[in-house]
Amino acid sequence: MPYDIARVRAAYPALTEGYLHLDGAGGSQVAAGVADAVAQTMRTAVANRSTANVAGQRAYRLVDEARAAVADLVGGVPDGVVFGPSATALTYTVARTVSRTWRPGDEVVLSQLDHDANVRPWVQAAETAGATVRWARFDPDSGELPTDQYAELVNDRTRLVAVTGGSNAIGTVPDLPAIAKLAHAAGALVYVDGVHVAPHGPTDLAQLGADFFVTSAYKWSGPHLAAVVAAPSVWEPLRPAKLIPSADTAPDRFEFGTPSFPLLAGVRAAVDHLAGLAELAGVADPVDTAADRRARLRASLSAVRSYEESIFERLLSGLAALPAVTVYGSPRHRCPTVSFRVAGQAPAETAAALGALGICVSAGDYYAYEYFQAMGLRDSGGAVRASVYHYNTADEVDRLLTELDRLSPRG
Incomplete structure (x- = not known):
């Protein structure tokens, strides 16, 4: 069809x-359904999260629904979804937190193909810790990021490999599973900037080998809000600097202050919109909108x-x-x-x-x-x-x- x-x-x-x-x-x-969801939430009584009243209970639902939506989009779990104002802000949060255990002699591997949001936070964290930055170079003619160089760049001193899922300049999609395999064999974490790649096809964190995957909703028909996704077991040992009274459980302890509940409604609506694209475009038979959203996302983003x-x-x-x-x-x-x-x-x-x-x-x-x-x-x-x-x-x-x-x- x-x-x-x-x-x-x-x-x-x-x-x-x-x-x-x-x-x-x-x-x-922005898709119409997203704008409608944001506007409707702003017209509805919503307070800070609380179990004591309807407005507070709605806030809890908005957060939970947005986490579930992003988890479906990238193949994560809701308890592993951390929201923030931008991919840049979230990457700084993760970099400052992860690097608290780095010491002189530790190494970080970065890519010349990346958006600076997946470069400068790590460079600055390495400088603070006294760690060494090593660079993966791209081929200037083809724009490819050769995978074989990572065999030489990654070693037992490597603490983290940060790499783009897709270059926002020339589109290059590196061989992430191969890079992640080398990193994990050395005991290093893998942080993937998925901002540019997530809108253009199905995403599966397990298949990519990403320990962290950051994505921005405004690149896939949604509002200006971002999320970084990791397994709860990856978040568990990490302790960011935070306010004493704020939640000490993950993922909440990585989110600072009161979230934007209307924008979270927009995130859920944007994921639902993506999930329905195959049906909207007429390349899939209509299905029950309550059906497996993850499967519908895979079908829709494959058609896209x-x-x-x-x-x-x-x-x-x-x-x-x-x-x-x-x-x-x-x-x-x-x-x-x-x-x-x-x-x-x-x-x-x-x-x-x-x-x-x-x-x-x-x-x-x-x-x-x-x-x-x-x-x-x-x-x-x-x-x-x-x-x-x-x-x-x-x-x-x-x-x-x-x-x-x-x-x-x-x-």
Whole structure:
């Protein structure tokens, strides 16, 4: 059955404004059901968590439902889901906590492909502890992150390996299971930045070998809230700095202050929306919405991946046919994201020209600091990024390519 893109797009009110949103890597638009869930929660009596009254009991339910939803999304368990305002904030929390036991001589392995949110917290934690940072390098031509280098980087002094699930600059999806196997054999923890990869296909923490997996709801049709997921046994020995009266049980002890209950409602609604995408797109028979949400998520995100790959291949082929465009990286396994430059133009100039035409893309380094530094592109403006999300269309890709051709220098 063909993917019914019209029905999918109808679920996103912002798309009616007429702009072309071709940078899902920077954040997706919000599904209608998510906005409704947030608004309804704000219209309903909700207090801080308490068993003493209805408003407090509702707060407990909102937290529990959001934890269960994220657990279904990534293949974790609800008691292992920790919420926070952003992936950056959560990674700092975990880095400060995990590193309390590090000592001089300990080592941390980081990747040049990562968003700085999965680099700087670990670099700074290592500096504080006197630990050593070792770097996994990418191939500058292909953009691949060779797995074999980890056999030399990881040893019995390694305490943690931090690696991206998918590069937010060029889309590279490293071989996480192989990297995790090497890390675990040395007794190291594995922290995966899953922010960019989670929206584009099914996620299974056990299969990936991730001890920690961080994800941001605003990248998968939800509100600006993030979660880091680990097994309860991984959280158990960790003790973050916290207020004395606050909960001392996991996952609550890693969450500081009162959570945003409306945004937690939005997180649950966003996961439910993702779970229903296969049915919405007409590529799966309608099912009872109370059926196994985890199974529905796998089916929906598999359908999403197939659709996005077809649109993204059209984008890559079109960019390759433009003589004035230089594309960076050609990894074999990737999220639907590409960085490029137009000859003779600063990336910000290209993005602004497209923005004036209603085509929304990004320019700069998008916090992929180490990648652009290693490529020698950061000081001259980075690159332009385009990425595909499951509501994008072939016509939108074609319009981007047409306008890039018009913007390209002649002669």
